[in-house]
Every structure is written in structure tokens, then in C-alpha cells.
Amino acid sequence: MDLKLVANTIRGLAMDGVQAANSGHPGLPMGMADVAAVLWTQFLKYNPQNPDWADRDRFILSAGHGSMLIYSLLHLAGYDLPIDELKNFRQWGSKTPGHPEYKHTAGVETTTGPLGQGCGNAVGMALAEQMLAKRFNTRDHKLVDHHTYVIASEGEFMEGVSHEVFSLAGNHGLGKLIVFYDENFISIEGDTHCTYTDDVKKRMQAYGWHVQQIDGHNHDEIIAATQAAKAQSRKPSVIICRTTIGFGSPNKAGSHVCHGAPLGEEEVTLTKKALGISPEKFFVPEEVRTAFAEVAAKGAQAEAQWNALFADFETAKPRKAKEWNACLIGDLPAKLEKKISDFEAGGSIATRSASGKVLQDLAKAVPYLVGGSADLAPSNNTYLKDLGDIGKRSFKGRNFHFGVRELGMGAIMNGVQLHGGFRIFGATFLVFADFVRPAMRLAALMNQPVIYVYTHDSFYVGEDGPTHQPIETLMSLRLIPNLTVIRPSDATETKSAWITALENKSGPTAILLSRQNLPIFDRNVLPSACNLKKGAYTIWESGDVPDIIIMASGSEVWVAIDAGKKLAEEGRAVRVVSFPSWELFEAQDESYKASVLPAECTCRLSVEAGVTQGWEKYVGTEGRIIGINHFGASAPGGLLAEKFGITVENTCKTAREMLA
Numbered sequence: 001m002d003l004k005l006v007a008n009t010i011r012g013l014a015m016d017g018v019q020a021a022n023s024g025h026p027g028l029p030m031g032m033a034d035v036a037a038v039l040w041t042q043f044l045k046y047n048p049q050n051p052d053w054a055d056r057d058r059f060i061l062s063a064g065h066g067s068m069l070i071y072s073l074l075h076l077a078g079y080d081l082p083i084d085e086l087k088n089f090r091q092w093g094s095k096t097p098g099h100p101e102y103k104h105t106a107g108v109e110t111t112t113g114p115l116g117q118g119c120g121n122a123v124g125m126a127l128a129e130q131m132l133a134k135r136f137n138t139r140d141h142k143l144v145d146h147h148t149y150v151i152a153s154e155g156e157f158m159e160g161v162s163h164e165v166f167s168l169a170g171n172h173g174l175g176k177l178i179v180f181y182d183e184n185f186i187s188i189e190g191d192t193h194c195t196y197t198d199d200v201k202k203r204m205q206a207y208g209w210h211v212q213q214i215d216g217h218n219h220d221e222i223i224a225a226t227q228a229a230k231a232q233s234r235k236p237s238v239i240i241c242r243t244t245i246g247f248g249s250p251n252k253a254g255s256h257v258c259h260g261a262p263l264g265e266e267e268v269t270l271t272k273k274a275l276g277i278s279p280e281k282f283f284v285p286e287e288v289r290t291a292f293a294e295v296a297a298k299g300a301q302a303e304a305q306w307n308a309l310f311a312d313f314e315t316a317k318p319r320k321a322k323e324w325n326a327c328l329i330g331d332l333p334a335k336l337e338k339k340i341s342d343f344e345a346g347g348s349i350a351t352r353s354a355s356g357k358v359l360q361d362l363a364k365a366v367p368y369l370v371g372g373s374a375d376l377a378p379s380n381n382t383y384l385k386d387l388g389d390i391g392k393r394s395f396k397g398r399n400f401h402f403g404v405r406e407l408g409m410g411a412i413m414n415g416v417q418l419h420g421g422f423r424i425f426g427a428t429f430l431v432f433a434d435f436v437r438p439a440m441r442l443a444a445l446m447n448q449p450v451i452y453v454y455t456h457d458s459f460y461v462g463e464d465g466p467t468h469q470p471i472e473t474l475m476s477l478r479l480i481p482n483l484t485v486i487r488p489s490d491a492t493e494t495k496s497a498w499i500t501a502l503e504n505k506s507g508p509t510a511i512l513l514s515r516q517n518l519p520i521f522d523r524n525v526l527p528s529a530c531n532l533k534k535g536a537y538t539i540w541e542s543g544d545v546p547d548i549i550i551m552a553s554g555s556e557v558w559v560a561i562d563a564g565k566k567l568a569e570e571g572r573a574v575r576v577v578s579f580p581s582w583e584l585f586e587a588q589d590e591s592y593k594a595s596v597l598p599a600e601c602t603c604r605l606s607v608e609a610g611v612t613q614g615w616e617k618y619v620g621t622e623g624r625i626i627g628i629n630h631f632g633a634s635a636p637g638g639l640l641a642e643k644f645g646i647t648v649e650n651t652c653k654t655a656r657e658m659l660a
Contacts, residue, residue: 001291003219007037008275009076009288011248014068015271016281017089017096019262024090024098027245027258028066028182031216032151035180035241038222039149040073041291043230047299048078051107054328054420055306057146058109058125062118063153063182064099065260070108071096076288078296079107083282102418102446110418111446114438116159117411119179122150123165124415126177126236130395131370132421136324141313143306143324147230150179154192157181157200161438164408166236170208173392175233178226182216184245190256204238216241248275327368327421330449330505337499339365343491345522351554352455352513354491356381358498363387363398366502370416371425371451372400374409380427380455406432410439417448423502427453430512431461431470433477443508444482451501452510457487458609458632459644460516460555465634474512474610482507484583488532489539489557491520493580496532500584514555516637521561535585536577536596540564543573548655549597551577551618552607556646560607563651572659575601579618603658609646624654 014029029036045057061070068089074081081095088094095105099113109125112118126148133144156162169177181200185192204211210232214221222241229237246258249271263271272279314321325331333339340361343354363369363384372390377383377399388397402409409426416424428436433454443450459469477485484504488494494513501509521539523529531537536551540561548567552560557578564574577596579585585593597604597618604623606615612627619625628644641647 001041002287003034003037003041005285006041006288006291007033008248008277009284010036010069010072011275012272012277013072013075013086013282013284015263015268017068017071017086019265019268020087020281021090022262024068024262025065025260026068026263027186027260028063028153029069029072030247030249030253030258031184031243031245032066032069032180032182032241033247034217034219035151035222036069036073038219039180039226040077041295042223043226044149045146045299045302046077046107047303048107048296049300050303051079053303053306055144055146058122058148058419060109060112060118060122060125060148060150061100062112062116062122062150062156064112064118066151066153067096067098067100069151070100071105074105074107076284076292077107078292081106083284087282110414111442114442115153116156116161117414117439117442119150119152119156119162120165120408120411120439121415121418122148122177122179123169123174124412124417125419126169126174127172127390127395127412128416128419128421129176130174131390132327134395136320138313138317141309141316143310143313147176147178150177151182152179153182154184154196155187157198158196161407161411164405165411166204166207166209168403168405168408168412169236171392172390173208173234174236177236178229179236179238181238181240182243183240184243184254186245186254186256186259188256188259200240208235210235210237211240212237213240214242216243217247250274323367330368330423332502333365336365336502337495340495340499343495343520345520345524348517348519349491350514350517351488351491351494352379352381352515354494355453355498355511355513358495360385362498362502366423368422369425370398370400370422371427372402372409373427374402374406374432375404376428377401379429380453382425382427382453400426402426406435407439410436410443413450414439414443414446414448417443417450418446423449423451425451425453427455429456429468429470430454430473431456431468433470433473433510440483440508440510441480444480447482447507449505450508452508453513454510455513456515457512457554459628459640460514460609460637462637462640463634466631469632471628471630471632472611474608475614477510478582478614484509484581485512486510486532486581486584487512487554488580489521489552489554489578490518492523492530493532493578496530497580500533512554516555518555519558521558532578532580533584534588534592535581535583536579538596539576539578541573541575542568545573546575546598546601547573548603548605548659549575549577549601550605550607550651550655551579553579554608556607556609559646559648559651562648563655566648566652567655572655579606605651605655605658607646607651609641609644624658626651626654
């Protein structure tokens with residue numbers, strides 16, 4: 001196989017795609033074409049006819065701005081990406097968007113572009129590979145045996161998230177994770193030495209990685225380094241590839257001008273001449289197509305052998321095979337609600353504590369449920385008792401210890417979920433959701449059903465002060481498309497929130513929980529049983545036609561109910577609506593929404609311990625909103641509620657003013 005011709009063909013396609021779009025990043029694909037050519041023809045295990053084969057190697061272009069690299073590779077490898085899609089790079093309706101998007105383009109394992117996120121996803125995938133192998137591999141049936149390969153840029157190694165996830169990967173000894181680091185000393189602003197002089201070799205060695213340094217354009221060195229990385233299994237590997245950005249361009253190679261802009265028609269022509277390839281646009285030599293077809297045939301054969309192995313596994317281990325299928329598909333047990341203990345009405349419990357109790361039951365019922373916390377498990381109540389920890393050479397457990405790495409946790413969670421075989425949750429305090437946000441946004445974009453557990457909501461954190469009181473965070477989470485936010489009002493709603501989150505397979509869910517105790521409502525005396533899955537429901541009312549509707553979520557629902565009862569004693573017809581999830585409510589049909597919030601009742605009041613912006617949609621032009629549009633303070637939570645007006649008294653006072 002002529003690897004030089006393969007690499008130069010990739011360069012030609014990348015140049016042409018960016019030039020056709022008059023937009024994009026040709027420098028990285030041209031610089032890393034040699035590494036990609038070697039990896040995809042000599043090492044990577046894949047079958048383009050089945051991009052979802054469970055035991056395929058995972059390839060992550062973490063440096064997603066160089067997307068023409070992966071699109072060129074996918075096209076050449078035989079995935080469902082015809083040449084016309086490369087010609088339509090970055091255009092409306094194409095399968096070749098500006099940055100790789102999961103499930104939008106066959107063969108793309110994760111959405112990348114925000115630098116460093118792909119590195120975190122890769123760590124999650126490598127973890128999932130080890131965890132599945134520990135659960136299902138037997139002496140005679142090695143069902144799980146694949147690697148995770150990454151191409152990462154200097155920008156990603158600058159990003160803090162890479163420090164977080166690489167540190168954890170080294171600590172856990174993820175020997176099947178191999179990162180190719182594109183060291184070209186160029187970023188958008190020019191030479192990276194103006195801001196970045198890290199000794200990457202020493203840094204990665206300090207993290208516990210296997211480190212090699214090579215010429216990223218020397219095929220023999222690339223092959224030898226990859227073989228060496230695969231030969232050792234106790235450490236993750238980084239191969240530092242010294243490359244030239246825009247390799248082959250006579251006038252722009254090695255310069256930041258080819259990082260994020262087309263080379264120009266004249267320079268493309270000169271570059272193709274210098275590389276010795278056809279001047280024809282989007283040209284692929286028949287020799288290259290034949291070479292990739294041979295690789296694809298080997299991949300199809302490898303999957304066929306795996307399928308035969310799995311068939312034998314089904315015969316030899318039918319129960320384990322059934323469990324495998326359930327894990328990979330994500331089947332939930334029938335009547336899951338019955339497998340979770342109910343909470344006794346009349347008492348009180350913090351919803352974070354109720355969540356912890358629910359989790360213990362869920363862990364027994366759903367064997368592929370795994371998760372952990374960013375060093376806050378005792379406070380988040382997320383540790384799965386007696387189910388073991390995940391750590392170095394210990395992958396059978398179900399509890400992650402992410403350390404104080406919130407963003408890294410989020411990126412790793414996405415990787416575990418994308419890999420398949422598990423449903424994952426991750427926990428921290430709500431105020432630290434801002435650290436997780438970039439990964440949450442990508443989870444929502446990729447429709448990944450990860451679950452976030454955010455405890456210690458609002459100012460009720462109390463004495464810790466405004467730095468730890470997330471006044472604005474609840475509302476900001478509601479702004480993320482495809483993220484379902486649930487703020488349960490009591491233990492019963494918390495149980496329902498977890499079931500709803502697990503049933504949601506089309507996107508992430510954030511469950512927001514209280515530190516302080518909240519009353520457990522007696523559903524037998526309330527006019528409606530818990531109907532959290534509808535997003536909002538009447539939890540208490542007096543009279544059939546309400547004079548006023550009081551809406552609340554989470555820890556303010558009991559305030560709204562008590563205020564409603566006082567107003568009812570004064571002769572008012574009051575409806576109290578528990579409103580745990582705007583997203584779930586908006587998913588209901590119009591008739592249901594009208595039954596909860598009838599249009600004829602325009603006297604509406606919302607009560608929520610957070611910023612008020614957004615509630616206008618539900619209270620209308622004649623309604624009022626009780627909330628807090630300023631930072632909190634350091635004092636006991638109960639006192640802060642009085643000072644900030646999140647009380648029964650202030651709710652009644654406001655309602656009376658509206659009804660006057």
C-alpha cells in the first residue's frame with residue numbers, strides 16, 4: 001500500500017472541500033494526513049457497513065475544526081458518505097457540517113469542536129470498554145477488545161478539560177487509550193510559544209502516561225509508535241507527532257494563515273503539484289480506493305468472526321448474553337416503579353436524601369446503571385452501596401470517583417454513554433453546573449440520555465454564602481435545548497423524577513435537589529396523585545373554578561400549598577400547581593395544558609427561589625412572580641427565605657393584592 005499516496009489524497013480532498021465551501025480549516029487535515037493514513041489503513045478496526053458494531057475501535061477527531069480530515073477518511077473507507085457530500089462541505093442539508101456531529105454523519109463517534117471535549121469523551125469510551133470487558137469477557141469469549149484512538153491539537157492540550165481527563169486516565173491506567181498529539185506550534189494567533197511552552201512529554205509522564213515523540217510525517221515512525229502503544233496495556237499512550245500545519249503548501253505550510261481559512265485556488269493548484277497528485281478537484285486514485293476496499297473487507301470479516309463468537313456465547317452463557325443485550329439496548333425492567341420503595345407521607349426529608357434512597361433501589365433493578373460524583377458523593381447521596389468502585393485495574397464496580405473535575409466528569413459521562421452498555425449519572429452541587437455546562441450542551445445536542453444530579457439548590461445552602469447559592473442556575477439550565485430539567489417538590493416527586501429520567505432516551509436530564517428537609521405530601525388527601533411526568537399538575541385546590549392559580553417548583557411547593565390553604569379559609573378558590581419541569585409540561589398536548597392552566601383564570605402567581613425571568617410565559621400579563629433577582633447572602637437558609645420573601649406570608653400578601 002502506498003501510504004504517501006493515501007495521505008496526499010486525503011490532503012487533496014481536504015483542500016478541495018474547504019476551498020469549495022470558501023470556509024473551514026485545511027491546516028490540520030493536511031498536517032495529520034500521514035498519521036490518519038497509517039491509522040485507518042494499518043490499525044483501526046471498523047466495518048463501514050455497520051458503523052455501530054459493538055467491538056469496533058473508536059476514532060475521535062477531538063480537534064473537530066479539522067473536520068475535512070474525518071470526512072475524507074469516512075468517504076475513502078466506504079461509509080455512507082458519497083463524494084458529493086464532501087463537495088457540499090459546510091452547506092445547508094449536507095452530511096458534512098463545519099464540525100463533526102454524532103448521528104448526523106455515519107461513522108462519527110461524537111460531536112467535537114469545542115476543544116478538549118473529544119478528549120474527555122475518549123476517556124469515557126476507554127473506561128466503558130474496560131468496564132464491559134470486565135463484565136462480559138470470559139476465557140473463551142472475548143467480546144470486548146478494542147482501542148480508542150484520538151487526534152488532538154495543541155489547543156486541546158491548553159484547555160483545562162484535557163488536564164482533568166488526562167489526569168484521571170493516567171490514574172486509572174487506561175491502556176487501550178491512544179492519543180495522537182498534533183504538535184505544530186501554530187494556533188489562530190500564530191506561534192503557540194507566545195502563550196504555551198509546556199513540556200508536554202513531562203506533563204503526560206507525570207500523569208502516568210506512556211509517551212513517545214515522533215516525526216508525524218514519517219510513516220515508519222508512526223507505525224512503530226502505534227505498535228508500541230498497543231503493546232503495553234498498563235498506561236494510556238500519547239504519541240507526540242511533530243508536524244507541519246498545511247503540509248505540502250509551498251507558500252502557507254507552517255503558518256497560521258492556513259489554520260482556519262481556504263488556501264485559495266492558486267495555492268491549491270501549487271500544493272497539488274508539489275505533492276505530485278492530480279489537479280482534478282476531489283480526485284481519488286483507483287489505487288487508493290482499492291486499498292481502502294481491502295481494509296473494509298477485513299473489517300467485515302472481523303465483525304463476522306465476532307458475530308460467530310457472540311452466537312457461541314449466547315449458547316454457552318444465555319443469561320449473560322441476555323444481560324449483554326439489555327445493557328447495549330438500554331432496556332428498563334417492567335414495572336420499574338414497583339421496584340422502588342415509597343416514602344411515608346407526613347414526614348420530611350431533603351430531596352437529595354430521598355434521591356439517595358431511590359438510587360439504591362434503582363441500582364438493584366437496573367444493573368447497567370453507573371455513576372458518581374465530582375468528589376461530593378456523601379453530600380450528593382449518590383454512592384451505590386456495596387457495588388464497588390471504578391479505579392486502576394478495577395473496572396467491575398459501578399461507582400465513579402471523578403475527583404474535583406466537574407467539566408471532565410461531564411465530558412467523560414458523554415463518552416461512557418456514547419460507547420454503549422451503560423446509563424450514567426454524575427453529581428455535584430447545583431452552583432457548579434456552570435463548570436459542567438459545555439459538556440451538558442453537547443449531551444443535549446447529541447441526544448445523549450445522561451443524568452445530572454444537582455444538589456444544594458438555591459439560597460437555602462445558607463451559611464456558605466452567595467458564592468455557593470445558585471440563584472440563576474435553574475433558569476439558565478432551562479435555556480439549553482433538549483435538556484429536561486426537573487425540580488421535585490418532595491420525596492415522591494423525586495422518585496418519579498428518577499424514573500422519568502431513565503425513561504428519557506432522547507436527551508439528558510438534570511434533577512435539582514434540596515439540601516434542606518421538605519415535607520412529604522400525603523397523596524391520599526391531595527386532589528391529584530404525583531403527576532410529575534406531565535411536568536405540571538394540580539397538587540391542591542379549593543373549588544372547581546379557581547380565583548387564582550399559584551404555581552411553584554421544588555422547595556416552594558409546600559409554601560404555595562400552605563398559602564393556598566390560608567387563602568381558601570378567607571373564601572378564595574385557589575388552585576396550587578406543582579411545576580417540576582417546564583420541558584415535560586411543554587411536551588403535553590394543548591388540552592392537558594389548558595386543564596392545568598385554564599385561559600379564563602388570568603390571576604396567576606409563581607413562587608420560585610430563583611431569578612424570575614421566564615415565568616412570564618405562565619403567569620401572563622396580569623400575573624405576578626415571587627423570586628429573587630439578586631445574589632444571596634451568608635445566613636441560615638430559613639432566615640434568608642424570610643428576608644427574600646419566599647414565605648407563606650408574602651405569598652398570601654401578594655395574592656391578596658392581586659385579588660383585591
